Amino acid sequence: MGILDNKVALVTGGARGIGRAIALAFAGEGAQVAFTDIRLGGEADDLAASIRAKGVKAMAIQSDVRDFASTQNAVDAVEKEMQQIDILVNNAGITRDNLLIRMSEEEWDAVIDTNLKGTFNFCKAACRQMLRRRQGKIINIASVVGLIGNAGQVNYSASKAGIIGLTKSLAKEFGSRNIQVNAVAPGFVDTEMTEKLTAEQKKALTDLIPLKRTAKAHEIAAVVKFLASSEADYITGQVICVDGGLTM
Ligand code: NDP
Secondary structure: OOOOOOOEEEEOOOOOHHHHHHHHHHHHOOOEEEEEEOOOOHHHHHHHHHHHOOOOOEEEEEOOOOOHHHHHHHHHHHHHHHOOOOEEEEOOOOOOOEOHHHOOHHHHHHHHHHHHHHHHHHHHHHHHHHHHHOOEEEEEEOOOHHHHOOOOEHHHHHHHHHHHHHHHHHHHHHHHHOEEEEEEEEOOEOOHHHHOOOHHHHHHHHHHOOOOOOEOHHHHHHHHHHHHOHHHOOOOOOEEEEOOOOOO
């Protein structure tokens, strides 16, 4: 018996990093898990096999979150194969860091299109059935920089602040239909996204974190799993920081 038995979850950008950890955490609680990624390959195959090894159905879908038609196709495919979507996690995200003075229009657009528009696209594609069924959980992966900002990340922090605004507005729109919409704002997590930082940059960051360490992806997934469960039925429109105390 798991806390997500008989639920169907869809995780975007799930092939690796935090998305992968969320997909595995859901599967460990009995959910059937579909995940998308812009490219499917060995990592996606491995994840699908690991999900199935937990005794639940898995589905890997190639989909670009920036493209609404592609998101609608992904949602339609999951609803056809697994009948419904109970839990949507908007996780796909990218960084294209630069100081504003040097940031290109392409760097701005790529991050806003993937992180913010991608979240809009999947919320819009997946909500129809949730609204009809009068139940659903939407969890958007934001970031602490959407709350506190970060030099060199005007595009990324604007996209994440946008996700927080979207989350709160959608929680108000969908509340009467019993659909909870929340955001999780991770601090600094060990994934490929943060591998690009130098050792000095990592040290400077961890010095600022009260817990004096970075997070593991499973520590973010644990909070997402809770928000996806019926234990969190009375929580909506919230931003839960999982950041070792960085933003307190
Ligand atoms: P990763 O880069 O490890 O994984 C992101 C995944 O999203 C990749 O599999 C990537 O595919 C996929 N992806 C990228 N663009 C698209 C797209 N257009 N359509 C579909 N999938 C796409 O990142 P993390 O796991 O670290 O990050 C996951 C989320 O957590 C992001 O939203 C990120 O902003 C957020 N976050 C991460 C933090 C961290 O410290 N790591 C901190 C705060 C928030 P591919 O690699 O093939 O491009």
